[in-house]
Amino acid sequence: MAKITLDNLAHSYLPAPAGEEDWALKELNHVWGDGEAYALLGASGCGKSTLLNIISGLLRPSRGRILFNDIDVTDQPTAARNIAQVFQFPVVYDTMTVRENLAFPLRNRGAEAGYIATRVQAIAEMIGMEAELDRKARGLTADAKQKISLGRGMVREDVNALLFDEPLTVIDPHMKWELRTQLKALHHEFGHTMIYVTHDQTEALTFADKVVVMHDGRVVQVGTPQALFERPEHTFVGYFIGSPGMNLLDAEVDGKVARVGGFEVPLGAEYAPPGGRVQIGVRPEFVSLGAEGLPVTVTRVEDVGRHRIARLDFEGTALNALLPEGAPLPAGDVRARFAPEAINVYSDDWRVAPGSRSEEAA
Ligand code: ADP
Ligand code: MG
Numbered sequence: 001m002a003k004i005t006l007d008n009l010a011h012s013y014l015p016a017p018a019g020e021e022d023w024a025l026k027e028l029n030h031v032w033g034d035g036e037a038y039a040l041l042g043a044s045g046c047g048k049s050t051l052l053n054i055i056s057g058l059l060r061p062s063r064g065r066i067l068f069n070d071i072d073v074t075d076q077p078t079a080a081r082n083i084a085q086v087f088q089f090p091v092v093y094d095t096m097t098v099r100e101n102l103a104f105p106l107r108n109r110g111a112e113a114g115y116i117a118t119r120v121q122a123i124a125e126m127i128g129m130e131a132e133l134d135r136k137a138r139g140l141t142a143d144a145k146q147k148i149s150l151g152r153g154m155v156r157e158d159v160n161a162l163l164f165d166e167p168l169t170v171i172d173p174h175m176k177w178e179l180r181t182q183l184k185a186l187h188h189e190f191g192h193t194m195i196y197v198t199h200d201q202t203e204a205l206t207f208a209d210k211v212v213v214m215h216d217g218r219v220v221q222v223g224t225p226q227a228l229f230e231r232p233e234h235t236f237v238g239y240f241i242g243s244p245g246m247n248l249l250d251a252e253v254d255g256k257v258a259r260v261g262g263f264e265v266p267l268g269a270e271y272a273p274p275g276g277r278v279q280i281g282v283r284p285e286f287v288s289l290g291a292e293g294l295p296v297t298v299t300r301v302e303d304v305g306r307h308r309i310a311r312l313d314f315e316g317t318a319l320n321a322l323l324p325e326g327a328p329l330p331a332g333d334v335r336a337r338f339a340p341e342a343i344n345v346y347s348d349d350w351r352v353a354p355g356s357r358s359e360e361a362a
Contacts, residue, residue, distance in 0.1 A: 001193055002068040002160040004032040004055060009064035011050055017062070024050045026217045027063070032161075034069075035191040037184070039204035042214035043240070048197045051214070052163050055195070056085045068160055085163040086153035089170065090145035094138035098129055101137055102151050109156070123151045126182045128175075142170045150179060154186055161193040168203070180207055201241050213237050229283070230342075235349045238281045244309060244320040246281045246344075253278050253345050253352075261315050263294050268341030269354035276348035284309065286342035287321035289330050293337035298329065312336055 011025040020026070025047045032038060040048050053059040055066060057078035065074045073081055084105070092101050102120045111119075124130045127147040137145060150167055164183070168176045184207065187194055198204050204211050205225040213221045213228065213236070220234040221227075232238035232246060239245030251258040251265070253273050258265040258280045265280065289298075289310060296312040296319065310329070312319040314336065321336060323329070345352045 001034055001191065003034040003070075004161060004193060005065075005067040005070070006030045006032075006055075007065040007067060009054065009061050009066065011047075011054060011059070011061045011063070024217055025054070025061070028219055030212070030219060030222070032193055032195065034193055036210060037187045037194040037208050038196065039208035039211045040195055040197045040214065041201060041204040041211055041240075042199065044199055046214045047217045048199075048214055049165055052085070052165050052195065052197055055161070056083045056163055057081050058085075082158070082160045083163060084153040084156060084159045084161075086149055086165065086167045088166045090142060090149045092137045092145045092148045092152075095136065097134050097136055098124070098140075098148055099133040101148050102133075102155055105152055105156050109158075119155055119157075123155050126154065126186070127151045127179070143172060143175065146170050147175075147179070150183075154183075157190055159192060161195065164194070164196045166197050166199070176203075183207065201243075205241075213240070215240075231344060231351065232281065233351045235279065235281060235346050238283075238344070242283055242285075244284055246283050247287065247319045248279045248281050248346070249314070249317060249319075251278055251280045251345075253280065258343070258345070260294065265294070265338060265343070266340045267343050267345070268339075271345045271352055271354055273345060273347040273352045279346045279349075280338075281344045281346055282338040282342055284320040284322040286339040287312075287319065288337050288339070289321055289323070289334050290337060291330070291335060293335040296334055296336045298334055301329065 006028050008027060008029060009025065010023055010027045012023045014022050017023055042048055050059065054061045057076060065072055067073065068081065099120055102123055103116050106116045106119060124133055127150055129147055137148060153162060168179060171179060180203065196207050209224065210222060211225060211228055212219055215234065215236040221232065221237045228237055228241050235248055238248065249260050251260045253271050255270050256267050258267055294314050296314045298310055299313050300311040302309045306325055308323040310321040310323055312321060319336060
């Protein structure tokens, strides 16, 4: 197991990168704690696989270093890094049986036969394939093959880290939940450093204690699900996480008041944004409808399980409010009130900390 340090890492697929947009991975410094389980979350194309492949050694970064337990491995090949990686699509040997496929990483390292048999049995149980152990992989469904790939990734106990790149994409929804639970159990049992890539917020939030959110080649926030919900550091985190995501409104902010259109919105703390485009953000959970606040038009009300979402319009900006079950919609002029302590302030998409005037970003 290892602590993994990314030191001034950056990557471009181009031979002579010029502008920002030429970098698939913008400069990144990050430490993945030894034995921690992370989800790496972001939209398609934001650089998740690039980052994972750099950690495993499939890709050499254009700039910077990778350290495992403070030892520089940047120039070490994948095999020397002692990592298990599971990809989006199955990688199995068709001519081998399921058992042989699962045993392969252990055989390869010269493990002892008795140990291999026990370990393969345990993994087969985790992926629900005990009955198929002696079948050839050829002819199995994509779903079953992906379970074998997962099993192969989990079979070794002595790896530095386990990397999963959207491993449940081809798995049916019920089995997804089951396998994710097994991965968590595996983490509890062996305490591997795990990085689990996904573009699905539910998967990320239920898998990991810490979620690393990427946007456009950058890590924009590393935090607990609660922190991502309460204090999104970037507007992207605000609207990507949550359903619906955070409401954002252009505002002028001075002290404890935001001016939005011609209206004043009280804030929970004092702010002195450094300038740029200033916005306030509030999650639909903290918007209530009543006699106070911004005048809005209710365009639609949708039932979503235990809640209702009110779709609102404020001077041409769409807003959402989550209404508790059974709460009546106010009649007549509707106003939307934001819970002051739940409002975040942003300057050019980055969260402004409350308090004294913050430093202008370089
Ligand atoms: P994700 O896994 O988050 O979907 P990727 O890391 O695969 O994102 O891709 C990040 C960016 O790098 C995308 O713009 C993608 O088109 C580009 N990219 C990925 N792989 C290559 C490659 N082999 N050659 C050139 N560009 C690539
Ligand atoms: Mg990818």
